[in-house]
Amino acid sequence: MKNPVIYWFRQDLRLRDLPGLSAALAAGRPVLACYILDEESPGVWRMGGASRWWLHHSLTALGSEIEALGGQLYLTRGRPEGILADLAVQSGADLICCSRQYEPWARQLEEDLHGALGSRGVTLKRYGGSVLWEPDTLSNLAGQPFKVFTPFWRKCRGLPIAPPVAMPELRFGLWQRDIRPADELRDWQLLPTRPNWAQGWEQRWQPGERGAQLRLDEFLHGAVADYDAGRNYPARQATSRLSAHLHFGEMAPARVFHAARSASAANPALEQETEKFLSELGWREFSTHLLYHFPTLPEQAFKADFAAFPWVGGARELRAWQQGKTGYPMVDAGMRELWQTGYMHNRVRMVVASFLCKHLLVDWRAGQRWFWDTLVDADLANNACGWQWVAGSGADASPYFRIFNPTTQGLKFDKAGEYIRCWLPELAALPDKYLHEPWTASAEVLRDAGVTLGESYPLPVVDHRDARNAALAAYADTRR
DNA sequence: TGAAATGTTGGGGCG
DNA sequence: ACGCCCCAACATTTC
Numbered sequence: 342m343k344n345p346v347i348y349w350f351r352q353d354l355r356l357r358d359l360p361g362l363s364a365a366l367a368a369g370r371p372v373l374a375c376y377i378l379d380e381e382s383p384g385v386w387r388m389g390g391a392s393r394w395w396l397h398h399s400l401t402a403l404g405s406e407i408e409a410l411g412g413q414l415y416l417t418r419g420r421p422e423g424i425l426a427d428l429a430v431q432s433g434a435d436l437i438c439c440s441r442q443y444e445p446w447a448r449q450l451e452e453d454l455h456g457a458l459g460s461r462g463v464t465l466k467r468y469g470g471s472v473l474w475e476p477d478t479l480s481n482l483a484g485q486p487f488k489v490f491t492p493f494w495r496k497c498r499g500l501p502i503a504p505p506v507a508m509p510e511l512r513f514g515l516w517q518r519d520i521r522p523a524d525e526l527r528d529w530q531l532l533p534t535r536p537n538w539a540q541g542w543e544q545r546w547q548p549g550e551r552g553a554q555l556r557l558d559e560f561l562h563g564a565v566a567d568y569d570a571g572r573n574y575p576a577r578q579a580t581s582r583l584s585a586h587l588h589f590g591e592m593a594p595a596r597v598f599h600a601a602r603s604a605s606a607a608n609p610a611l612e613q614e615t616e617k618f619l620s621e622l623g624w625r626e627f628s629t630h631l632l633y634h635f636p637t638l639p640e641q642a643f644k645a646d647f648a649a650f651p652w653v654g655g656a657r658e659l660r661a662w663q664q665g666k667t668g669y670p671m672v673d674a675g676m677r678e679l680w681q682t683g684y685m686h687n688r689v690r691m692v693v694a695s696f697l698c699k700h701l702l703v704d705w706r707a708g709q710r711w712f713w714d715t716l717v718d719a720d721l722a723n724n725a726c727g728w729q730w731v732a733g734s735g736a737d738a739s740p741y742f743r744i745f746n747p748t749t750q751g752l753k754f755d756k757a758g759e760y761i762r763c764w765l766p767e768l769a770a771l772p773d774k775y776l777h778e779p780w781t782a783s784a785e786v787l788r789d790a791g792v793t794l795g796e797s798y799p800l801p802v803v804d805h806r807d808a809r810n811a812a813l814a815a816y817a818d819t820r821r
Numbered sequence: 822t823g824a825a826a827t828g829t830t831g832g833g834g835c836g
Numbered sequence: 837a838c839g840c841c842c843c844a845a846c847a848t849t850t851c
Contacts, residue, residue, distance in 0.1 A: 740851085741851090742850085742851040743851090744851090809851095813851060816851090817851090
């Protein structure tokens with residue numbers, strides 16, 4: 342039997358549009374497909390609970406696709422250096438292919454692997470495909486990495502976009518079987534049990550390549566037509582909800598890009614809306630670009646003057662926010678959606694993040710950690726970039742003084758209260774007029790709606806005006 | 822991819 | 837008829 346080529350799956354859990362896998366298959370030798378659950382490499386951000394749920398289902402989907410082609414997905418956990426070296430020796434492979442990653446710990450790992458494997462005569466080849474433009478190939482006129490989105494995106498748009506790679510030959514017989522010992526997926530215990538907080542998630546999400554394709558098709562045939570305006574209303578399903586599929590690499594961004602482009606070519610009325618959608622894909626690229634060039638982004642404020650910012654918010658404030666008990670319905674609804682579904686609408690993410698940093702003065706890194714643990718689409722680059730943007734400490738960030746008013750945001754984007762009533766059923770009977778500020782309702786109105794402030798729903802943890810002024814003062818202090 | 826404070830304008834009530 | 841005031845509506849600036 343010919344020596345196999347190892348394909349090491351990472352955050353690229355798909356078979357189509359995968360340059361490294363195409364290359365591995367093109368060698369004409371059996372491909373040994375493996376996935377390594379790595380929780381030990383130095384600096385690794387161990388996957389959060391919601392991500393683990395997704396990973397479980399995504400690996401199940403990938404494994405059964407590979408099995409349908411006569412292969413097997415080899416699962417194991419530990420440090421990739423040792424595992425891949427052993428696997429190469431055991432199978433006789435002298436070539437390992439994989440996709441690149443851009444997290445600092447993952448890049449360090451790739452470097453270490455190069456050495457560790459090279460000394461044993463095994464070659465590690467890394468391929469792109471997880472982003473549209475490799476972060477080390479882009480620079481501004483001064484030859485520096487971009488720090489501002491607009492020029493970054495302008496530059497990207499002027500570059501040719503590689504089409505998705507042709508479908509590899511996924512022929513039966515090109516896959517290696519029966520490498521032992523392998524883990525069983527269930528042994529990893531990626532799914533929650535006591536309690537099972539992921540109840541009903543299977544109806545909401547379909548992890549895996551097929552689920553990703555279905556969602557993209559649905560979006561391009563529907564919501565994209567009103568994307569520019571519709572995406573702001575959290576009660577509507579007007580966004581693509583592709584983020585987790587993209588994070589786990591279940592769909593190549595190039596496929597999303599070209600599918601969106603051909604949809605707008607077929608129907609010119611969609612052009613503006615599609616461009617808006619693509620620019621959101623641009624933010625994903627920008628985040629990766631920033632993390633690649635500024636690896637401390639998840640740990641340290643990008644702007645130096647934020648190093649001394651007085652994040653005085655403590656455990657009490659953080660807990661109220663995490664549990665959706667701040668007393669501001671727009672904030673609480675978002676935090677409940679997150680906890681119950683592993684997802685939050687993007688407009689609401691901005692509102693709740695602003696509230697944590699600016700109303701409660703809690704360090705953005707605490708929010709980042711919570712999102713990391715609770716979001717199915719948790720992504721180191723997007724998460725760090727998003728939180729620094731909101732906190733005002735990031736590159737090309739929202740100015741610090743831009744403080745969202747949760748009431749105003751509710752009135753603008755959830756006027757009829759559909760979103761709030763969905764996630765805060767205890768307020769559902771309140772008239773629209775008081776839904777965004779329950780504390781302004783009279784005792785009689787509250788009683789009729791079955792609301793007891795401080796019991797069935799909390800009083801506001803902070804006064805909006807006071808909190809706003811305190812945040813502005815803290816910022817002014819820091820600058821001085 | 823804000824909100825609040827401040828400034829300007831114009832209609833209407835009123836003496 | 838006129839000036840004055842109030843205030844809503846909109847624009848600008850400030851944080």
